[in-house]
Amino acid sequence: MALTTPQDIVTLALKACGVLGVGQSALAEDNTDAFNTLCAMIGQWNAKRWLIYNLIDTAFTSTGAQSYTVGPGGNFNIPRATRLEAAFFRQFVAGASSQPVDYPLEILQSREDYNNIALKSLQSWPEAIFMDTGYPLGTVYPVPIPQASIYELHLTFKNTLGTFTSLTQSINMPDEYIEALWTNLACRLPAIYPGATVSPITVALAKASLDTIRVANAQIPALWLPNLSNNKTKYNIFSDRTYS
Numbered sequence: 001m002a003l004t005t006p007q008d009i010v011t012l013a014l015k016a017c018g019v020l021g022v023g024q025s026a027l028a029e030d031n032t033d034a035f036n037t038l039c040a041m042i043g044q045w046n047a048k049r050w051l052i053y054n055l056i057d058t059a060f061t062s063t064g065a066q067s068y069t070v071g072p073g074g075n076f077n078i079p080r081a082t083r084l085e086a087a088f089f090r091q092f093v094a095g096a097s098s099q100p101v102d103y104p105l106e107i108l109q110s111r112e113d114y115n116n117i118a119l120k121s122l123q124s125w126p127e128a129i130f131m132d133t134g135y136p137l138g139t140v141y142p143v144p145i146p147q148a149s150i151y152e153l154h155l156t157f158k159n160t161l162g163t164f165t166s167l168t169q170s171i172n173m174p175d176e177y178i179e180a181l182w183t184n185l186a187c188r189l190p191a192i193y194p195g196a197t198v199s200p201i202t203v204a205l206a207k208a209s210l211d212t213i214r215v216a217n218a219q220i221p222a223l224w225l226p227n228l229s230n231n232k233t234k235y236n237i238f239s240d241r242t243y244s
Contacts, residue, residue: 016186064148086156180209
């Protein structure tokens with residue numbers, strides 16, 4: 001029988017670690033504890049890029065503000081994001097036959113990098129962006145600040161696997177996640193059932209299933225380096241441009 005609900009995952013994981021025997025049913029308390037452990041595991045997976053099967057692009061038209069919020073109910077209304085994967089801005093060109101033009105944005109990886117920018121309030125052509133991963137809302141700071149209405153910020157984040165809200169809801173994940181769910185849950189349950197044991201076969205399946213997901217989700221961007229070998233220009237890491 002296909003595993004289609006969190007209850008199926010919980011039951012199989014409890015059997016795999018020896019908490020349940022053949023023909024036995026879990027007590028309500030055991031179902032609740034295992035279900036909460038499953039949800040916590042999904043929460044951990046949501047923070048790992050290689051366990052997420054797609055990225056999402058979300059856009060917001062510039063208002064001329066210095067910063068914009070990211071997260072549930074924010075300017076970029078998405079689930080909570082732990083990092084910015086990529087970014088670009090779109091310039092709207094006047095004219096009925098014109099097409100919008102996209103320009104990449106350099107991602108500043110830390111608050112320290114953003115702090116090094118001398119004039120943070122400058123309003124001009126945007127070249128970089130920094131994301132402060134706050135909770136429950138993060139904040140992005142484009143630099144320089146794009147003017148209102150003529151630019152649209154596009155941010156790329158990893159999607160989430162969501163979360164389970166009940167034991168009976170349908171599982172909406174790719175097929176390769178099913179084995180990873182019950183085997184990795186089984187490996188976690190001995191933490192709350194000290195007498196439980198997990199066989200080496202289950203541990204191996206847990207590792208192999210995560211490796212399968214890792215390979216399926218791998219997206220490696222092409223390596224790009226500035227061409228500085230034949231000239232005397234310098235490279236600005238904040239603008240991704242060269243200068244004399």
